[in-house]
Amino acid sequence: MKYYQYEIETASRDEISAIQSERLVKTVRRIYDNVPLYRKRMEDSGVCPDDIKSIEDIEKLPFTSKQDLRDTYPFGMFAVPQSEVVRLHASSGTTGKQIVVGYTQNDLDIWADICARALAAIGATKEDRVQIAYGYGLFTGGLGIHGGSQRLGCATIPISSGNTARQLTVMQDFGVSVLACTPSYGMYLAESAKKEGIDTNKLPLRAGIFGAEPWTEEMRAQIEKSLGIKAYDIYGLTEIMGPGVAYECECQNGMHVNEDHFIIEIIDPETGKHVPDGEKGEIVFSAISKEAFPILRFRTKDIGVITHEKCACGRTFVRMSKPMGRTDDMLIIRGVNVFPSQVETVLLQNGYQPNYQILVDREGLLDTLEVAVEFPPERFTDKVSEISRMEKELANKLKSLLGVAAKVSLVTPGTIERSEGKAKRVVDKRKL
């Protein structure tokens, strides 16, 4: 097992709690003094900084929402003078108006550390060559992992996303051993390699670190098989830091939250109260060591589960499950909750590739759900009876897992748009 910062990554629960308490108390005070929105929120809910003595008191603090960040756009949540800010990033705006975040040099150092922990946890060392095919730019993915890879001493290849032919050339010529990109782009690279007759199993490529969008265990299995690598998960969000908030270890059984810098809570989205370990709820994060953009109790809208059970890797940081999606992504079809990830599971379990799109519409008063998915290349046919048999078979499988009927349309391989960043899986015409 490899670690980047062994001591903190394996600290006892008491040690972690003590660090969290100390940093939370300091952050609350700093935020209260420097960010008008927080001061007002705290005053409105009748808490003052002195009420927060340890992490036990965290539930006394008000939540922060994405809307708060939009309302204070661009710099209203910054807690340091502009002269201290050395980097700005913005969320990719998947769900509406973008928000902007800032970093001091110290924030960037911490970010590099947590991404270095993530890379070390998947077995990367300074002997590795890391191809960073996450987008560079305002999106945090590229530069975030970049900082960690360089910090760990890996040969860092800042290729950014896109230009798939060049990605494959670099992968071969440079002897890339670790790939970093979104899972959907990872799948696309695998598919393109196959088309070009490149056998990635024969390349030095041995691991990938994939995140920035939801992906299922079935997708992991496909990526591992088609690229001949181990595929690891990494989680993060712009508002809290970027990639590296939580990272998977070699056990591939949940992501360790970097608890010395972030406090995770799982709440019932209706009541705002904590739910116990093992129970699903909305993930809430506080960033307790950031200087430029500290944030308390941010409601991520991601749905997840945490466990404090011991991990075989020896790390003691709490683990969060792969988030199954955002509450925003959850579709309500004729009253039934449907997550795109459930559709993905059914497709991949039945021999389809993760090239699909979910179309939602309304006919009269009735919601309609349609899943367009490509034929698996080896099962491609133009025989109408066979097509309709396959469509029906898949529709039945979807119905039994989702609990709601879906129409299936099989389409020609290669016709669903491939993604170089975050895949757009859902078109909800009800909202257009």
Ligand code: ADP
């Ligand atoms: P945007 O909110 O505009 O998409 P971000 O790039 O900050 O901008 O996206 C962060 C979000 O991406 C998270 O809140 C989560 O929904 C999703 N995400 C990031 N990493 C993962 C992951 N490993 N698994 C599932 N979802 C993820």
Ligand code: ZN
């Ligand atoms: Zn572990």
